[in-house]
Ligand SMILES: Cc1cc2nc3c(=O)[nH]c(=O)nc-3n(C[C@H](O)[C@H](O)[C@H](O)COP(=O)(O)OP(=O)(O)OC[C@H]3O[C@@H](n4cnc5c(N)ncnc54)[C@H](O)[C@@H]3O)c2cc1C
Ligand SMILES: Cc1cc2nc3c(=O)[nH]c(=O)nc-3n(C[C@H](O)[C@H](O)[C@H](O)COP(=O)(O)O)c2cc1C
């Protein structure tokens with residue numbers, strides 16, 4: 001069973017699309033769970049949430065107890081209940097799928113966490129720090145999770161984050177219609193209360209100071225530098241990045257740009273592309289097209305994101321690749337090359353192959369959303385940190401080439417919030433055992 | 442050929458075995474008319490009494506247990522006999538008999554004295570009732586006044602009271618409704634037989650406390666903060682009722698109308714297999730309405746046809762010869778759990794139940810496929826009970 005959602009016609013603003021389960025709906029859905037032994041859903045969850053246990057507690061109407069189970073494994077339970085691509089994680093593994101449809105684990109998780117939050121019953125008992133000082137750099141889900149689990153074990157954590165607000169892409173990436181500011185801010189506030197933090201962008205000197213003052217560093221700056229299209233005309237006015245657009249519309253009280261009457265092209269096939277297209281329609285765009293160089297099957301976006309875009313009227317063009325942008329009569333003319341599918345590439349997906357056949361389309365705005373890579377410049381400040389050709393730090397089991405520096409989140413290729421949370425948790429455990437074995441001493 | 446669903450019970454022909462039990466569903470002539478219209482063979486009008494008998498009801502009257510969302514698995518009521526005395530019930534009987542000459546109109550009665558019991562019988566026969574049922578079985582409210590289950594728990598009182606009624610009844614057969622709140626039902630049923638009454642109806646509700654409100658600490662249902670033990674009905678009491686019906690059928694030669702927890706045609710078939718000639722339903726029609734009669738009839742007919750029976754009467758008592766006692770059960774019979782891996786969805790509930798409630802006979806392969814170790818499996822048959830998809834059967838090995 002799925003909860004009610006806004007009909008596509010009602011999705012004119014940034015109101016949350018999918019509603020919460022009501023108490024009765026949650027009970028109804030929880031009763032379908034088989035309570036599998038050694039349940040596959042637990043293994044499908046990167047954070048290892050004990051799904052059958054929390055659902056059994058909803059079933060017995062011990063909803064606070066259910067939230068306790070979730071928060072023990074994932075301190076961003078309500079957030080993840082909303083935006084986890086559950087169809088590719090826990091629900092993909094759910095045994096009930098073989099009976100009829102998988103249990104709506106994400107929606108149940110959201111229900112239990114929101115219930116506990118509304119009662120003010122989510123409290124994390126951080127002890128007084130009596131262990132080594134550890135630095136966390138980057139306050140997105142990965143960094144927040146690592147800081148949380150380290151603090152629970154008594155580590156003396158300091159968080160370095162360049163922005164004022166904590167949360168990373170939770171606050172300036174994922175749009176409000178999928179993740180409202182509440183509960184994002186509420187959960188973030190809960191796990192950062194009493195957390196020592198420093199603001200600003202770090203330089204080499206500071207990095208060295210951090211390495212000498214702290215026994216270990218968890219580095220989680222995300223991977224947020226938009227990849228360029230690398231075609232003529234990319235710098236024309238009206239060509240923007242999804243990154244910038246999503247960041248602009250992110251705060252709930254932000255003055256919104258108007259795309260009234262505009263025809264918008266979004267180039268890409270991932271989460272950013274879907275959200276940029278759906279955001280464009282909410283800003284008044286007459287049409288939003290999504291142009292992707294492979295076919296539907298190879299799109300990195302998760303099915304739920306694709307379906308959301310489809311429902312809202314985004315039009316899809318598969319197997320097209322941008323070649324050139326020209327400004328003509330105040331509009332943007334995009335030259336596209338038709339592609340076909342070739343052999344699978346290193347990602348395992350079939351690769352786009354050029355055909356030499358071209359065509360042109362006109363738009364008012366073009367949004368680039370092809371990929372994002374790490375910020376090399378900000379990584380170079382760390383002594384001993386070796387990067388691969390794309391700018392990702394080379395690592396083994398989450399530990400970089402500088403053994404004091406541990407990694408997690410998108411900088412380690414996470415791609416989802418829950419994986420970032422899991423990375424942070426795993427790193428906290430690794431840092432703990434590494435330090436117990438003597439660390440860098 | 443469509444099987445014949447009609448049954449002969451105490452010389453009366455019922456178009457099918459399904460009767461509405463004495464309950465709120467039969468507390469009003471208009472309601473009963475709708476039920477008979479819908480296809481029910483007959484109805485026992487809710488237990489009535491003489492005009493001088495005080496009947497003071499309290500509200501609320503119902504409480505229920507739900508199991509994992511399944512409502513009304515068991516229901517407790519603290520209702521009493523009808524507020525409508527014999528003067529009104531007489532009228533109902535007359536009207537119903539006029540409108541439904543081929544349906545069976547029964548009336549349930551309860552009295553505190555011989556004269557009352559007999560007056561009720563005279564007036565009902567006068568009104569044209571087909572059969573009289575006597576409630577010796579209401580477990581709450583009435584026993585305190587020496588009525589209801591006080592009678593049905595005592596063979597002497599049962600025989601004496603049944604005799605009064607039988608004496609008075611010139612034409613209509615007399616059926617005594619028994620209470621399950623006894624350790625042994627056989628002497629009670631035998632007492633009915635000895636009295637000369639024609640049949641027994643088994644069983645009425647089971648004394649129970651359906652629950653306690655964990656916020657107010659009050660028993661459920663709660664009447665102004667207080668509660669009492671009530672009468673449990675519905676699916677939860679079916680095993681108890683089946684036990685009593687079969688027990689009577691094996692020990693006393695008397696026609697039985699089976700009641701207690703029947704909600705589907707399958708339940709009805711089971712009651713008839715252990716000796717009931719007709720069946721009565723109360724909680725199921727209270728829950729879903731009279732319309733359930735359509736499937737009750739159709740399911741029964743299809744079952745009989747599939748099994749090659751031409752009349753429903755052929756199945757009455759067929760299970761009885763197979764009921765025995767522990768010492769007669771075979772010691773050499775051996776079964777082992779067998780899992781159909783095509784059907785299995787790998788929930789591993791069989792594994793955990795055998796591990797923690799059985800004999801550690803099921804292990805899991807790497808991919809969570811359950812595997813039975815026939816050496817360790819004692820054949821207790823716990824695992825097939827927990828399998829959500831029916832993938833487990835018990836295979837005979839000796
Ligand atoms: C548009 C969009 C939609 C998405 N939708 C989903 C979704 O529905 N579900 C899902 O699970 N995932 C989604 N994701 C992915 C998810 O947001 C990321 O995987 C996740 O946020 C990664 O967490 P992180 O902590 O590694 O990085 P980030 O969230 O990027 O956080 C990094 C933090 O580090 C800070 N930082 C960076 N450099 C420095 C520095 N030098 N010094 C100090 N601080 C620094 C940043 O300011 C930021 O706060 C989406 C991503 C995008 C872009
Ligand atoms: C609310 C309620 C009132 C009842 N009233 C009577 C009654 O007046 N006389 C009687 O003989 N049985 C009465 N019964 C008992 C039913 O006739 C029946 O024996 C019992 O409910 C078990 O059958 P079931 O499981 O199909 O409900 C009543 C039952 C209920 C639930």
Ligand code: SF4
Pocket residue numbers: 032033034035036039040041042051052055093094095096103105
């Ligand atoms: S796999 Fe599905 S059915 Fe089994 S415990 Fe997990 S959520 Fe419940």
Ligand code: SF4
Pocket residue numbers: 777778794795799800801802803813817818819820821822823824825
């Ligand atoms: S029949 Fe009993 S002992 Fe055998 S596998 Fe099943 S639960 Fe275990």
Ligand code: SF4
Pocket residue numbers: 780781784785786787788789790791792811827828829830831832833
């Ligand atoms: S209980 Fe049934 S479905 Fe579940 S693992 Fe055992 S055999 Fe398979």
